[in-house]
Amino acid sequence: MTRDDALTLHIEEITKDFVGLRALEDVTLHLQRGEILGLIGPNGSGKTTLINVVTGFLKPTRGRVRVGEMDITGWPPHRIAHVGLARTFQTIKLFRGLTVLENVEVAAVSAGLPRHRAREQALWALEQVGATRLATVPAGALPYGEERRVEIARALASRPIFLFLDEPAAGLNEQESDALLEMLLPLPREIGCGVLIVDHDMRLIMRLCHRLHVLNYGRTICEGTPAEVRHNPEVIAAYLGTSRRVLPC
Amino acid sequence: MQRMSYLESFGKWSTGLLLAGPLIVLALVVHLFGGEVLQRILTVLFINLSMVLGLQIFMGNSGVVSFAPIGFMGIGAYASALFSMSPQAKAMALRNLYSWLVPIQVPFVVAVIIGGLMAALVAALVGYPLMRLSGAAAVIATFALLIIVHTVLINWSEVTNGPRTLFGLEAYTTLWVSAATGILFLLLALWFKETPLGLQLRASREDEAAAASVGINIVWVRWVAFVLAAFVTGVAGALWAHFITSFSPLAFYLPQTFLIISMAIIGGSASVSGAVVGAVAVTAIFEGVRGVENAINISAVFPFTVSGLTEVCLSIAMILILIMRPSGILGSRELRL
Numbered sequence: 001m002t003r004d005d006a007l008t009l010h011i012e013e014i015t016k017d018f019v020g021l022r023a024l025e026d027v028t029l030h031l032q033r034g035e036i037l038g039l040i041g042p043n044g045s046g047k048t049t050l051i052n053v054v055t056g057f058l059k060p061t062r063g064r065v066r067v068g069e070m071d072i073t074g075w076p077p078h079r080i081a082h083v084g085l086a087r088t089f090q091t092i093k094l095f096r097g098l099t100v101l102e103n104v105e106v107a108a109v110s111a112g113l114p115r116h117r118a119r120e121q122a123l124w125a126l127e128q129v130g131a132t133r134l135a136t137v138p139a140g141a142l143p144y145g146e147e148r149r150v151e152i153a154r155a156l157a158s159r160p161i162f163l164f165l166d167e168p169a170a171g172l173n174e175q176e177s178d179a180l181l182e183m184l185l186p187l188p189r190e191i192g193c194g195v196l197i198v199d200h201d202m203r204l205i206m207r208l209c210h211r212l213h214v215l216n217y218g219r220t221i222c223e224g225t226p227a228e229v230r231h232n233p234e235v236i237a238a239y240l241g242t243s244r245r246v247l248p249c
Numbered sequence: 250m251q252r253m254s255y256l257e258s259f260g261k262w263s264t265g266l267l268l269a270g271p272l273i274v275l276a277l278v279v280h281l282f283g284g285e286v287l288q289r290i291l292t293v294l295f296i297n298l299s300m301v302l303g304l305q306i307f308m309g310n311s312g313v314v315s316f317a318p319i320g321f322m323g324i325g326a327y328a329s330a331l332f333s334m335s336p337q338a339k340a341m342a343l344r345n346l347y348s349w350l351v352p353i354q355v356p357f358v359v360a361v362i363i364g365g366l367m368a369a370l371v372a373a374l375v376g377y378p379l380m381r382l383s384g385a386a387a388v389i390a391t392f393a394l395l396i397i398v399h400t401v402l403i404n405w406s407e408v409t410n411g412p413r414t415l416f417g418l419e420a421y422t423t424l425w426v427s428a429a430t431g432i433l434f435l436l437l438a439l440w441f442k443e444t445p446l447g448l449q450l451r452a453s454r455e456d457e458a459a460a461a462s463v464g465i466n467i468v469w470v471r472w473v474a475f476v477l478a479a480f481v482t483g484v485a486g487a488l489w490a491h492f493i494t495s496f497s498p499l500a501f502y503l504p505q506t507f508l509i510i511s512m513a514i515i516g517g518s519a520s521v522s523g524a525v526v527g528a529v530a531v532t533a534i535f536e537g538v539r540g541v542e543n544a545i546n547i548s549a550v551f552p553f554t555v556s557g558l559t560e561v562c563l564s565i566a567m568i569l570i571l572i573m574r575p576s577g578i579l580g581s582r583e584l585r586l
Binding site for chain 2: 096102157
């Protein structure tokens with residue numbers, strides 16, 4: 001479980017079959033530390049399934065997931081978390097009966113810190129997302145937008161080397177989405193992690209991501225910089241039909 | 250921030266004080282001024298409190314309903330009896346006892362700890378597969394475990410005297426022994442909740458997927474709590490055995506199970522305060538109604554004997570709580586200053 005700076009996450013030729021449905025087919029992508037990769041695609045294109053496969057919540061039918069040289073394919077989620085992969089969920093999953101601080105602290109404790117150190121790190125994570133003042137509030141009493149922040153703080157508290165965000169901007173208005181952008185932009189530099197973000201908020205994705213990976217019906221249709229992807233005819237077709245020339249953002 | 254943490258640690262200690270203080274005062278008052286009956290009631294109250302705390306440690310923190318504890322109580326009771334009884338008493342009460350066990354006699358405290366450890370050992374062995382279950386499956390599996398332990402106790406006559414009563418134990422458990430143990434377990438339960446493992450366990454109660462995603466090994470943290478809880482319950486069983494001094498396997502079955510679970514439900518099993526409040530409230534209802542029942546029968550108000558009033562009142566109390574405050578009187582809150 002060394003956290004070498006040279007580590008890269010390799011997702012190699014992942015195929016995932018559900019009963020009667022191929023959710024992912026031969027998807028390959030690589031995520032470096034310090035970069036923000038956007039994973040986009042129409043609904044049902046397999047984005048969340050890919051996150052679930054990488055973080056151990058689903059076992060792939062074929063393919064491998066490696067962190068550096070370490071093969072973590074098929075490991076249970078808690079072991080994958082210990083390697084340094086953290087995630088949020090599309091439908092927010094907080095520990096609603098615990099306080100906000102406890103929610104975040106438990107992630108730091110689970111990364112192996114003693115409780116007083118875990119508390120410091122949890123307060124640091126809450127500061128990153130601008131939620132320090134919520135520390136003593138029960139998580140079940142939070143408004144929706146704050147729930148998102150706390151979930152991201154919880155993912156940060158273990159100081160992950162790779163962070164997976166599943167639709168963090170869902171349900172946010174333009175202003176809140178801008179605040180999210182401000183919050184996410186400096187992360188890779190500050191904690192040196194690689195971020196994989198899934199979202200439909202193109203305004204956010206285009207301004208945040210260094211690179212985009214586009215899925216449709218479980219297959220990769222293109223990968224490149226935001227500018228390249230916006231002009232890719234296959235992407236435009238998948239999103240908007242064939243008549244448009246460029247993706248709006 | 251440092252200031253806040255001092256205040257907070259005082260807050261945590263204050264829970265212990267607020268709960269243990271009145272209990273100690275109660276024990277003291279009853280010890281000085283109470284009669285024999287009141288002393289016996291309070292002794293049983295503290296033993297039951299220990300068992301509810303065992304339930305709180307596992308069920309309260311993990312959210313997994315367990316019907317197994319009273320089985321562990323039985324294991325603790327019989328195991329401690331085998332080590333505390335004199336060779337003469339064993340020869341009288343357990344004619345078929347394995348000969349190597351007959352001469353072994355250890356001090357009461359050691360016997361009680363052996364009782365707790367035996368319960369913990371059984372929990373450790375059966376716990377690993379069991380801890381993968383939650384919800385209805387856990388209820389059924391732990392209920393099955395209770396039945397299995399009961400069946401073994403009834404049929405392993407070499408060490409339990411079968412379905413017949415085991416007698417000849419010394420009454421070592423005084424009010425002070427049971428009160429000290431109950432308060433020790435109270436502090437243990439408060440401490441355990443706040444350990445890293447206790448925090449992880451409470452997180453897994455709230456959301457299993459999120460817990461796994463932050464690196465919590467749910468089966469492991471549940472297993473540790475299950476074994477610790479079995480130890481606590483086993484010790485409580487050992488104390489009860491040396492209070493009542495003669496008992497049969499029937500004592501460790503459904504009525505006792507429902508009594509302890511009703512204490513946890515009425516008080517609120519998610520908090521240690523709830524466990525204490527539940528144990529005290531249910532004992533008060535139970536003993537109060539029993540007194541009324543006795544008075545009615547003695548004064549022959551009705552031409553027939555009234556019985557079962559305690560169970561009826563307890564059931565009504567439980568139904569009311571489940572309707573009005575499903576998470577118990579205190580829910581997951583702790584009393585604190």
